[in-house]
Amino acid sequence: MLSKERKATVVELCQKLIRQRSYSGEEQGVVQVLQENMKAMGFDEVTVDRYGNIIGCIKGKRPGKKLLFDGHIDTVPVTNAAEWQHPPFEAEIHDGKIYGRGTSDMKGAVAAMTCAAANFANDTNKDFAGEIYVAGVVHEECFEGVAAREISKLVQPDYVVIGEASQLNLKIGQRGRAEIVIETFGIPCHSANPKKGVNAVYKMAKVIEAIHTLVPPHHPVLGDGILELTDIKSSPYPGASVVPEYCRATYDRRLLVGETKESVLAPIQQLLGQLMAQDPELKVTVSYAVGVEKCHTGNEIEGKRFFPGWLYEENSDFVQSVFSQLKEMGYNPSITQYNFCTNGSHYAGEAGIKTFGLGPSKENLAHTVDEHIEIDQLTKVTDCYYGVMQALLK
Template identity: 80%
Template sequence: MLTQEQQNNVVALCQKLIQSPSYSGHEDGVVARLKEFFEANGFDSVHVDKYGNVIGCMKGNRPGPRLQFDGHIDTVPVEDASKWEHDPFGAEIVDGKIYGRGTSDMKGAVAAMACATANFAKATNRDFAGEIYVAGVVHEECFEGVAAREISAYVKPDYVVIGEASQLNLKIGQRGRAEIVIETFGKPCHSANPEKGINAVYKMAKVIEAIRTLEPTHHPVLGDGILELTDIKSAPYPGASVVPEYCRATYDRRLLVGETKESVLAPINALLEKLMAEDPELKVKASYAVGKEMCHTGNVIEGERFFPGWLYDENDDFVQAVYGELKAMGYNPSITQYNFCTNGSHYAGEAGIKTFGLGPSRENLAHTINEYIEIDQLVKVCDCYTGVLKALMK
C-alpha cells in the first residue's frame, strides 16, 4: 500500500489537474502541470506532439517491453456552474471525495499513473526492464483514438493500460463506435406548390423506417451492434415557405469485434440501393461523419468517426499476469468489458496492441454535475498501477 507521503502526492497532483480547466482543444494548462511533475520526478524525457499530447518516459536499467499508461486530459464542458454544490474547478475535498470536472473522467487516473510510475522507479532504483510511458491525451471527448494514433506511433508500446473508470476491475474489451450519416437530396420549390418539388424530409422518413427493419449484428460477449438515430437536420432551415431540398440524419452505430468500415455500411448501402430502385425520385447516400477540431498547439486534428471494437481473452498471458499480481496484493478485480468507447479503439482495435482497462471510480460519474472521485479509489488505483508494472516490466 502507499505511504502517507505517496497518498498525499497523488491527491495533490489530482487537485492541480482539476484546478486547470481543460476543455477539448484547451488542455495546455494540464500539459504544463504534467510536464512539471515529470521533470521534478526524474522522468527521462517529456514529449509534446503536434496535437498537444504530453508523454513522459521513465526508463529502466535493462532492456524490456514498453508499457504505456493512457489517460485523456480533456473534459466535457461545465454548462452551468451554479448547479454545482462545489466549485467545478476548485478540487475541494469533502467527506473523503475530491470534487470537480474531470475528477472521475479522468484526471484522477492520470495523476495515479504519473505517481505510480515515479513511485515504482524510486522503489526499484530503476532496476526494472523496459520503459514506462505516461500519456496525457487530448481531444478524446471529441473522437476516441484519433490523437492516440500519434502517441502509439511515437511510443510503439507493447502494452497499453487505459485508465477509464472501472472501480479497480480489469476491462479487456469494449464495443466500438461509428457515426453514420444518411443524406437525402430533393428538389426545392415554394411550399404553396409542393408538387413541383421533391421534399427531402419525406424521402428521409421512408429511409428511416426502412433502416429500422435491419437486423443488428451480434457478439456473444459484447452484445448487439446497435444502430440508433441520434439527430436529423433539413435545409434550408428555417424553411420560410421552401420545400427542403436536403436532409441529413446521423446514426450511432455500436461496433463489434472484426467489423470494418466496409462491412458496417454494406447492409445499409444494399437497402438504399433497393429503395432507390423502387423510387426513381429518391436520391440517398450513406457515409461516415468526419470530425475536425483545433488543438491547443494551433494544429488541426481530423478523423473519420469510426472507432473499432476490441476484445481480449481473459486467459491471455498479460491479463492473467496482471490479475494474479493484483490478487496477490489483496485486490479482487473482476474481468469484464467497458460499456463505452475508449482510446482502446485505436490501440487494440486498430493497432493490435495488448490493451486492458484499469481505473478508479464509477463509470456513471462521468460528465455529471458534482462529479467527484473518492480518495480511497484514487489511492488504491495508484497502488494497482504499481502492481501492473511489477507484473509486466520483467
C-alpha cells in the same frame, strides 16, 4: 499500500489537474502541470506532440517491454456551474472525495499513473527491464483513439493500460462506435406549390423507416451492435416557405469485434440501392461523419468517426499476469468489459496492441453534475498501477 506521503502527493497532483479547466482543444494548462511534475519526479523524457498530447517516459536500466499508460486530459464542458454543490474547478475535498469536472473522467487516473511510475522508478532505482510511458491524451471526448494514433506511432508500446473508470476492475474489451450519416437530396420549390419540387425530408422519412427494419449483429460477450437514430436536420432551415432540398440524419452504431468500415455500411448500402430502384426521385447516400477540431497547439486534428470494438481472452497471459499480481497485493478485481468507447479503439482495435482497462471510480460519474472521485479509489489505483509495472516489466 501507499505511504502517507505518497497518498498526499497523488491527491495534490489530482487537485492541480482539476483546477486547470481543459475542455477539448484547451488542454494546455493540464499539459503544463504534468510537464512540471513529470520533470520534478525524475521522468527521463517529457514530450508534447503536434496535437498537444503529453508523453512522459521513464527508462529502465535493462532492455524490455514498453508499457504505456493512457489517460485523456480533456473533459466535457460544465453547462451550468450553479447546479454544482461544489465548484467544478476548485477540487475541493468533502467526505473523503475530491469534487470537480474530470475527477473521474479521468484526471484522477492520470495523476495516479504519473505518481505510480515515479514511485516504481524510485523504489527500483530504475533497475527494471523495459520502459514506462504515461500519456495525457487530448481530444478523446471528441473522437476516441484519433490523437492516440500519434502516441502509439511515437512509443510503439507492447502493452497499453487505459485508465478509464473501472472501480479497480480489469476491462478486457469494449464495443466500438461509428457515426453514420444518411443524406437525401431533393428539389427546392415554394411550399405553396410543393408538387414542383421534391421534399428531401419526406424521402428521408421513408429511408428511416426502412433502416429501422435492419437487424444489427450480436456478440455473445459485447452484446448488440446497436443502430440508433440520434439527430435529423433539414436545409434550408428555417424553411420560410421553401420545400427542403436537403436532409441529413445521423445514426450511432455500436461496433463489435471484427467489424470493418466496409462491413458496417454494406447492409445499409444494399437497402438504399433497393429503395432508389423503387423510387426514381430518391437520391440518398451513406457515409461516416468526419470530425475536425482545433488543438491547443494550433494544429487541426481530423478523423473519420469509426472507432473499432476489441476484446481479449480472459486467460491471455498479460491479463492473467496482472490479475495474479493484483490478487497477491490484496485486491480482488473482476474481469469484464467497458460499456463505453475508449482510446482502446485505436490501441487494441486498430493497432492490435495488448490492451486492458484499469481505473479508479465509477463509470456512471463521468460527465455528471458534482462529478467526484473517492480518495480511497485514487490511492488504491496508484498502488494497482505499481502492481501492473511489477507484473509486466519483469
